Amino acid sequence: MRAWKCMTWGGPGQLELGNMPDPEAGDGQVEITVKACGVNFADLLLISGRYQVRPDLPFVPGMEVAGRVTRVGPGAGSFGVGDKVAAYVKYGGYADKVVAPVTQVVPIPESIPASEAAAFPVSYGSAELALERAELSAGEVVVIGGAAGAVGSACVELAKQRDAIVVACVGDEAKEKVALACGADHIVSSRSRHLHEDIQHAVADGVDVIIDPVGGGFFEESLRVLRYGGRVVVLGFASGKIPSLRLNQLLVKHQSVLGSSFGLTCAKNPDLVAAKWPRLAELLETGQIRPRISHTRPFTELPSALQMLKERKVAGRIVLS
Numbered sequence: 131m132r133a134w135k136c137m138t139w140g141g142p143g144q145l146e147l148g149n150m151p152d153p154e155a156g157d158g159q160v161e162i163t164v165k166a167c168g169v170n171f172a173d174l175l176l177i178s179g180r181y182q183v184r185p186d187l188p189f190v191p192g193m194e195v196a197g198r199v200t201r202v203g204p205g206a207g208s209f210g211v212g213d214k215v216a217a218y219v220k221y222g223g224y225a226d227k228v229v230a231p232v233t234q235v236v237p238i239p240e241s242i243p244a245s246e247a248a249a250f251p252v253s254y255g256s257a258e259l260a261l262e263r264a265e266l267s268a269g270e271v272v273v274i275g276g277a278a279g280a281v282g283s284a285c286v287e288l289a290k291q292r293d294a295i296v297v298a299c300v301g302d303e304a305k306e307k308v309a310l311a312c313g314a315d316h317i318v319s320s321r322s323r324h325l326h327e328d329i330q331h332a333v334a335d336g337v338d339v340i341i342d343p344v345g346g347g348f349f350e351e352s353l354r355v356l357r358y359g360g361r362v363v364v365l366g367f368a369s370g371k372i373p374s375l376r377l378n379q380l381l382v383k384h385q386s387v388l389g390s391s392f393g394l395t396c397a398k399n400p401d402l403v404a405a406k407w408p409r410l411a412e413l414l415e416t417g418q419i420r421p422r423i424s425h426t427r428p429f430t431e432l433p434s435a436l437q438m439l440k441e442r443k444v445a446g447r448i449v450l451s
């Protein structure tokens with residue numbers, strides 16, 4: 131089968147398109163023939179050797195796929211050959227075929243295009259876990275960083291499903307449009323040098339929850355407007371800067387900072403993740419959530435797609451098809 135291979139730690143330009151043997155579906159796994167792949171920010175970290183997962187070289191990156199089940203391993207439950215599915219895989223997705231544990235595989239309705247399905251499991255799975263971790267409830271104010279990014283835009287949509295008030299932090303006008311289309315109530319610019327004042331201007335009484343896939347200045351500025359009892363959920367550091375924190379601030383304002391990892395939860399608590407899929411798939415089927423596709427590119431253009439992501443030029447998800 132065709133596969134993009136990471137032969138050495140580095141950037142998108144060092145990936146090589148070549149051939150690999152087909153993977154084999156083991157216990158509790160299915161083989162998926164891939165129709166489309168979601169291009170993730172974490173792929174950049176994975177191929178550079180800076181991700182929490184460091185596979186042996188060479189390996190095939192790619193963590194979000196859509197396609198059809200073409201083989202079923204023993205103990206794979208109700209999945210059958212021909213099922214249309216999307217899946218999260220630790221890596222291996224940028225290939226003609228991949229295997230995935232069934233707890234990370236979501237049945238996809240025939241009405242949903244493969245490109246949208248490929249932008250679904252990681253974004254919405256991560257967003258749902260993060261909002262649950264924050265215990266975000268109706269009427270609360272949530273600030274979402276990178277709100278037009280793949281995970282950020284999913285957070286905006288799912289926060290609106292919870293009837294929260296969403297302040298979306300985005301970098302340009304195209305991203306503003308995406309965040310508004312996802313239902314954001316207020317927009318603030320991630321390029322502003324007075325982010326905390328801009329948030330305060332939008333929501334004078336402060337903020338209950340911060341969802342942070344960005345880190346750096348976003349974390350520091352948004353924390354300044356977090357209310358008594360507020361919660362921050364740390365998802366990642368797209369800015370490349372890992373912030374630090376003086377714990378006295380949490381004490382005097384009775385606040386919490388929580389980490390949320392979709393990938394690790396898939397490994398450590400697969401049943402919790404599997405239990406989320408039916409409702410998320412129903413929201414997808416009924417059009418209550420809609421993955422935002424920024425660009426669709428051929429499979430052969432993975433390096434340039436990753437480069438666009440690195441340069442912050444993507445509003446929503448790039449998909450290879």
Ligand SMILES: NC(=O)c1ccc[n+]([C@@H]2O[C@H](COP(=O)([O-])OP(=O)(O)OC[C@H]3O[C@@H](n4cnc5c(N)ncnc54)[C@H](OP(=O)(O)O)[C@@H]3O)[C@@H](O)[C@H]2O)c1
Pocket residue numbers: 169170171172252256275276277278279280281282299300301302305320321343344364365366367368369370390391392393439440441442444446447
């Ligand atoms: N913990 C989890 O469960 C989990 C799951 C999936 C992903 N993640 C992490 O979440 C983050 C976002 O992933 P994603 O796939 O949604 O990525 P994405 O689509 O590229 O979105 C990232 C957003 O971060 C913002 N950003 C700010 N400074 C940036 C910079 N210097 N370079 C690039 N982007 C910058 C950009 O928004 P503006 O330009 O609009 O400011 C961009 O839209 C990554 O760190 C990823 O590793 C975590």
